[in-house]
Amino acid sequence: MLNLFKFKGGVKPPTNKTQSLGRPIAVAPLPSRLVVPLHQSIGGTPRPVVQAGDKVLKGQLIGEADGWISAAVHAPTSGTVVAVDMHVQPHPSGLDALCVVIEPDGRDEWTTRVPVDHRALAPEEVRERLQQAGVVGLGGAVFPTHGKLTPSKTVPMQELVINGAECEPFITCDDLLMRERADEVVRGIGIFRDLLQPEKVLIGIEDNKPEAAAAMRAAVQALGESFEVVQVPTLYPAGGAKQLIRVLTGKEVPASKRSTDLGVQCFNVATAYTAWRALAHGEPVVSRLVTVTGNVAEPCNYEVLIGTPMAEVLKLGRPHPDTDGIVMGGPMMGFLVPDGEVPVVKATNCLIAHSERLFPPKAPEMPCIRCGSCARACPHELQPFEMYWFARAKNFGKTQEYHIFDCIECGCCSFVCPSRIPLVQYFRFAKSEIWAREREKKAADTAKTRFEFKQLREEREKAEKAEKLARAAAAQAAKKAAEAAAAAGEAAPGETAAAVDAETDPKKAAIAAAMARAKAQREAAPPRNTEQLNAVQQRELDEIEARRQAAGISPAAPAEKTE
């Protein structure tokens, strides 16, 4: 029996899982329209490779990975691309992003699938195929999986941790996946094992899921693997990657390190499943399991095509009439989506119908009484009330001294706070403010170098001018004009390329312009995760925003020039 470790803190919210465990996984019907966002994982935004009017088949590439940390995106069903344009995203910010809109033809016809045996391929090739198949972490972080499958060169890989803990209340999709498709999950784990060559493989499942653990054990045995299925105590957030690694191996991965530096790596069970489907069946990630629960009559888990509007998925569970919103994710870390039309994405593990009956409105915020409950509940052993204090005072340097970037935003501190302070909210505010300041600083630095460079060039030009005084005045004027043009181009190097493209291909230009708009919007928008802040803070936020705009360092400015 494996010796388990404990992590400090943690809370025990009511699990609310039984509701959605009563029915087997069902397949959600084909919607009338799919809106597939291109940016569905951490890293670069995939480039669209289809245009309005194109016919696509299920599984056909529609977005090409941009850079190594990025994952491809595919058509979830066969049909016609009706648009490549901006749509509101399932993100608390409520921002738009570039999406491929597909009208299904109802045939759900696959493109040619090429199954491979990963053991016959070189590791680099396996990683590349996973990237091409759009395999990303399905536990919620959506980090491209292939990027985590390279062992450290210096530290031997000791443990491969597979996360089937699923600690968030309400969510049961991993539980059902393990119960119903344990065989393919275990085969998927085999791929990760072959690539990382760890000394042992530990599958962590919270002890409130005995059926899932039994199914996994049986599958491990049937496949003759030596993976160890370990039941870990039910304690939120035991399913956080760092917490699960701690419980199973005793190792603590700080924010400043990669887990491979400590000889350990962690994947979600659903990720293992999709990796297996991608290689052994040649099926890219075009759907995922989504728990539909909360204020609904028939909670259930559905296999949902990526891009299906959330409201349509929620309808399957027959929400009660007092439903007033949709929470994506669990009740501890999830968020209310800005609109029922936002699509299901690879990160969507759960949709909870929100109502005031289910989640009563919070009592008003009281002053902190320094009771320390939050610090005792924090799994990262931070001092939330100190960070709160400094975040409120906008002393962001101090929040960093208290390790705000080690905060995983798990919500344990807010959960226990008797003063009902939305602590996590303050931490997100502080983090986004720190990022914004860093961006400002970078922008200022770039501006400075640019200015110095310009000065240098002007001096050089003056010298040259003196030398070439003898030349004809007409020639001189022509040269000046050319230089001016070059200088203008330099101000927005990224957009120049787009402009050149624009001249050659109008369709491409439209897409490029849309992407530029998306980028501008993403970067220019104020951090909107601060809705709950009071009037004073809101005003201060506005001031900061105004200051940013006034300084002319908002990235929105240069991007708009190209339009």
Next chain:
Amino acid sequence: MMFAPAPFLLKDTSVSQVMTQVCLALVPGIAAYAWLVGPAILIQLVVASFAALVAEAALLKLRGKPLAMFLSDGSAVVTAWLIALTFPPLAPWWLVATATVFAIVVAKHLYGGLGQNPFNPAMVAFAVCIVSFPALMAQWPSVGLQLPLVEQLNVIFGLSPRVDALSGATPLDAMKTALKLADGEIDVAHLLANQDLYGNFAGRGWEWVAAGYLLGGLWMWQRGIITWHVPVAFVASLVAISGALWLYQPAHFASPLFHLLSGGAMLGAFFIATDPVSGCTTPRGKLIFGAGAGLLAYVIRVFGGYPDGVAFAVLLMNLCAPLIDYLCQPAIFGMKDKA
């Protein structure tokens, strides 16, 4: 569209729940106290609570804060009860009321209200009164004195002259005075033989009051309202220093048990030094805070000029709390070997 931020699930808790539980935890001690000195103490609790709520309401109004939300948080009542329980039980009502108003207005709201006060408000009031009204604050009912309720009320509300019987002192103070007067002629064992005054361990009946506070404190610990650090460190340091001196010169120094069960030691260890607002919050900080308070309480009560030292000890430690916390920040997840 709503903007409720995660987490959507919250534990069922609130400031008033916490404060109510602190008050509940005081009940066993209060019961024993009432049995010891008579029901007058209950009157004092009512007087103090009333004064606290009136002062709190007035200040909230003045500061433009929502009345209902803050009045019901229960923190003013906790302060009031601590004042009533640390003052002489037959002190004139106006002294208790003034002290409470002072605690709420000056020690709490002038510093910014709930959660902002650097010093424990009840202890500030106690310290101010013992300096300003030393005679009144030293008038404890003689042990065994059980005036009928009417009589007690007359004393508290000044309707009859303050009786001679009130010139008594607490067993703790009596012991100190006796030892001083005797100047080495009498030893502690002789004094303690006076069971009328000192009971079995630490003053007749007082040990039961202390036991009541201990019981309530353990309950708070079990409910997670306080952690073990402060009480354990307080008791340990008090036992350590009193034990050391007692072993060194048993004739001159009372036993650790006497010190633990007399005066405000138990109330201080579980209810006063554990005040989170003015105390330390880090685990190691709490240990230092508790140990410091226990040590200072002993030094002041044995060598100082005041009958008991808990109030001053806690105030002195309040002063150091931010620095202690700053120096005692625990290592965070994943950074332990570096710290």
